Amino acid sequence: MSAGRWNVVAAEWDGNPLDPEWLARLQVVYRADGSWTVFLRRFPVAEGTSTNRQDVSPKTFEMETLGSEGIVPARYVGIYRLEGDTRVLCIVREGTPRPDAFEAPRHSDRMLVTMKRVTD
Secondary structure, three states: OOOEEEEEEEEEEOOEEOOHHHHOOEEEEEOOOOEEEEEEOOEEEEEEEEEEEOOOOOEEEEEEEOOEOOEOOEEEEEEEEEEOOEEEEEEEEOOOOOOOOOOOOOOOOOEEEEEEEOOO
16 A cells, blocks of 8 residues: 555444544554554554555455554454545454455444545
């Protein structure tokens, strides 16, 4: 996925939208080596690595969170799309079928996340 800083602008999990005021405090930094960090008001709260495939449709990724205080390492799979300065991810825990659509209906255990690229 493309390196840079991304603000989280919308998210829902299992059919439930997450609080937009809380989401507005989140930013994800992706690096060219596949590593990433999630920041909450400039404080790192999660980090991990990801790999992606751009040669399939929809594009896919595998992601692993690294353990830290209060966070247990976990693996996820998903699909993503990039449209200009917008990135959309649909994510599930590894072991659950990879999403085939950009939706997170009730009882799917999916998370749908929309981000906008930060431009300086």
